[in-house]
Amino acid sequence: MDQIAALKWVHENIAGFGGNPDNVTIFGESSGAGSVSLLPLVEGSHQYFKRVIAESGSPAMSRSTEQAIEITNAFMDALGCETVADLQKIDAEELVKAAGDVVLLRGLPERDGSFLPLETLDAYADGAAKDIDILTGCNKEEMSTWKGSMGIEGYSAWANDLKARKLAQLTDEEKNMVESFYQDVDGENGDKLSSLLDQIWFIAPFLRTVENQTMAGGKAYAYFFTTRSGHGNELTTVLDHPEMNDPAIDETFSKTVRKMWVQFAKTGNPSLSADISPDGEAHEWPLYDLEDKQVMVFDEFNILPESESEIKLVDWDQTYFLTKHYIF
Numbered sequence: 102m103d104q105i106a107a108l109k110w111v112h113e114n115i116a117g118f119g120g121n122p123d124n125v126t127i128f129g130e131s132s133g134a135g136s137v138s139l140l141p142l143v144e145g146s147h148q149y150f151k152r153v154i155a156e157s158g159s160p161a162m163s164r165s166t167e168q169a170i171e172i173t174n175a176f177m178d179a180l181g182c183e184t185v186a187d188l189q190k191i192d193a194e195e196l197v198k199a200a201g202d203v204v205l206l207r208g209l210p211e212r213d214g215s216f217l218p219l220e221t222l223d224a225y226a227d228g229a230a231k232d233i234d235i236l237t238g239c240n241k242e243e244m245s246t247w248k249g250s251m252g253i254e255g256y257s258a259w260a261n262d263l264k265a266r267k268l269a270q271l272t273d274e275e276k277n278m279v280e281s282f283y284q285d286v287d288g289e290n291g292d293k294l295s296s297l298l299d300q301i302w303f304i305a306p307f308l309r310t311v312e313n314q315t316m317a318g319g320k321a322y323a324y325f326f327t328t329r330s331g332h333g334n335e336l337t338t339v340l341d342h343p344e345m346n347d348p349a350i351d352e353t354f355s356k357t358v359r360k361m362w363v364q365f366a367k368t369g370n371p372s373l374s375a376d377i378s379p380d381g382e383a384h385e386w387p388l389y390d391l392e393d394k395q396v397m398v399f400d401e402f403n404i405l406p407e408s409e410s411e412i413k414l415v416d417w418d419q420t421y422f423l424t425k426h427y428i429f
Contacts (some may be wrong), residue, residue, distance in 0.1 A: 102216070104136060108149035126366035128153040130336055132209075132345050134158025136309060138237065141230035152369060153230075154362065155237040157332060160221035161427045163304035164209045175338055176203045190278055205259075207429060212290045222309055222424060231319035234369040236362075237310060238324030238396070239303040244295035246332040253291050260294035263429075267301060270299060282419040300420040309424040311389045321364075321389045322371055324397040325414060328354075353380045354401050361386065371397075390405070413415050 112122045127150045129137040134155035140146050141153060142160065164172070179199045182188045186194075200208075210217060218224040248256045264283075268276050278299070286293040311321040326335040337345045338355045339362055349403060356379035365371035375383040387395040387406050394409035415421050 104140060105143060105149070108140075108146070112149045112321075119209075123151065124367070125150040126154060128154040128156075128366075129158065130156040130333060131158050132162060134237070135160070135162025135209065138235075139163060139217060139221060141233045142221055142224050143216060147232060150233070152234040152366060153236070154365065155235070155310075156335060157239045157243060157303055157307075159237070159303075159306035159310050160225065161302075161309075161424060162209050163212050163217065163221055163427065164207065164429060165212055165219075165427075168207075169211050172204060172207050173227050176200065176302070179203045180339060209429075222306070222313060222427075225310055225313035225319075228317035228319070230314060231317045234320045234322075234365070235311070235314055236322040236365050238306055238326065239309050240326040240329070240331060240333075240335055242295065242299065242330035243303045243332045244298045245330050246334075248291055248295055254283070257291050257294065260291070260298060263298060264294060266403060266429065267423070267426065275422065278419040279423070282416050297420070300415060301423050303331050303413050305421050305424050306428065308409070312391065315391055318368065322365070322386055322397065323389045323395070324399060324400045325369070325412065328399055328401045351401050354404070356380075357404065358399060 108125075108127070111120075111125060115122050115125065120205045127137045127140060129135070135158040137153050138155045138158065139162075140150070177183065177188070177200060179202060180188065180191055180195065182191065212219050212221060218229070224230075246259075247259070251259060268279060271279065281299070283293050283297050286296040288296075307323070311323045314321040328335070328338065329346075337343065338350060338358050341355065341359060343349060343352065343355065357373070360377065360379055361371040361373060361384065364373060364377075370386070372386045373384045375381055378384060385402055385406070386397050387393070391397060395406045396409055396412065396414065397406050398406065398412065409415070
């Protein structure tokens with residue numbers, strides 16, 4: 102609701118800053134990408150924006166009312182609280198610590214059936230966002246960021262808990278499919294967990310979003326960043342912070358990426374002709390379609406569209422179906 106209020110203000114005031122209220126693009130990464138891909142599903146929102154850029158996040162980043170209650174109860178139990186009055190007596194630092202321990206990455210918008218539909222991904226298939234242009238995708242090995250920050254022992258415990266919570270939602274047949282995928286991944290347990298969570302949190306949901314948007318007759322452009330591994334690692338390129346790249350990323354590549362993002366925001370099509378492309382080459386970014394499933398791959402020294410069947414982002418048999426259970 103606060104985001105809708107902010108967008109309403111932009112719509113009413115952007116002309117005063119030289120902007121066009123009828124050509125607004127909303128843009129987010131991670132939970133921000135979840136927000137900008139959920140906003141088109143809010144009744145009355147389309148008057149405030151025309152396009153969405155969602156990086157490493159999707160409408161799957163939401164929770165049911167039952168999950169919201171479950172998380173609230175776990176939070177209250179961790180603090181030894183039974184009432185709001187009890188909660189108000191807790192020190193702020195203790196609240197923050199408990200939130201990190203219990204609510205970490207689970208504090209998501211609620212699919213209440215009123216403000217947000219009960220099935221946000223299905224809403225895309227039903228055409229709720231078909232008049233909104235969408236550019237979305239993710240990076241390779243997104244979960245490596247958490248593995249690096251938590252350490253392998255802490256990460257494995259956390260990721261195993263997420264895996265167990267997911268498996269508890271599944272039928273025996275579905276559990277067998279997930280376990281088969283898990284066992285097929287090369288590497289140690291942490292690598293297997295990361296690969297599975299990459300599928301559940303990022304790859305399968307973003308592909309289902311573009312599949313459903315396309316199915317409904319809407320426009321969607323899909324991408325996959327391979328320049329650096331990890332969650333958020335495309336932002337230094339997209340937002341022009343080369344000082345944060347170690348090792349450095351090719352400057353012309355970065356300028357070309359930014360130009361494509363700007364071109365999408367301006368026109369609804371991120372393709373570049375050679376005369377406006379910073380690298381002097383034409384880059385035709387095809388719309389996602391249900392047959393060829395073209396995804397723009399961003400490698401530091403090569404930008405080109407490839408069929409999903411060639412790059413094999415998702416396991417259509419063993420993990421794509423998990424999007425019906427959302428990310429938690």
